[in-house]
Amino acid sequence: MTTRTASRRRADERREYDAFMADCPARKLLDRISDKWVSLILTALAGGPMRYSDINRRIAGVSQKMLTQTLRTMERDGLLSRTVTASVPVRVDYRLTSLGESLLPLMAAVKAWAETHMPQVERAQAAYDEALAP
Amino acid sequence: MTTRTASRRRADERREYDAFMADCPARKLLDRISDKWVSLILTALAGGPMRYSDINRRIAGVSQKMLTQTLRTMERDGLLSRTVTASVPVRVDYRLTSLGESLLPLMAAVKAWAETHMPQVERAQAAYDEALAP
DNA sequence: CGGCATCCAGCGCGATACTG
């Protein structure tokens, strides 16, 4: 019955997620994607699939624990897919899913904002600290 | 000497910040703004200045410690300004600076992404967990 | 190569109590 399906679909779309609510799932999702490693991994994968070791090299200073852990969470959330090529040695590739690609431009913009607005932020910090210790 | 100033300005602009570098200041800035409280405070202030207690009520589940702490950091980074009105009782208003307003649309988009893509993420999680425990 | 398991130091963060 298409009426049923259509009304079900409308009901689903009407379900409202609001990150301002403490126990909303969207709040936890927002928390998970609001992470510098997520930003960096997403933007690193912008150019296409990459091997684990390539990502590790691209993102300086990330421990392999945090990298693996973040990759797992992102995979579980459907942001990227993991492909193991059985060879010796093993080869593992990560690539963005369409879901991940939909998030990419947003996170890339945030990362770019941080890089381009550093001078203004540093000036603001200097002014703030100066006001406190005159 | 305007030549000096212009060349200095060009030199500043040429300074490259890269969040992929471990010790780049932009990495730490990215870390600071990649925070759910920053997203929520920013979007809460989108409609105009708000009092501390209003922000506290708008963002459910935030402790006053985290709220105050995040507001301080954002103020120091120049994202918002704090205004104290000496009255009884005291009134404190927070409003976005132009720098904060430049970041707002990006964070609002990330928050909106989390809210609108929850169904897809939940499906991805279900599929991931199903594959692990068949 | 690309992990996983373990240990443990540090501090993030909440809870609570007190103030101008």
Added chain:
DNA sequence: CAGTATCGCGCTGGATGCCG
């Protein structure tokens, strides 16, 4: 009302060692 101060626990996240 809008904080500051203090305590204490949990969890994050780095370091290390082992494995298919």
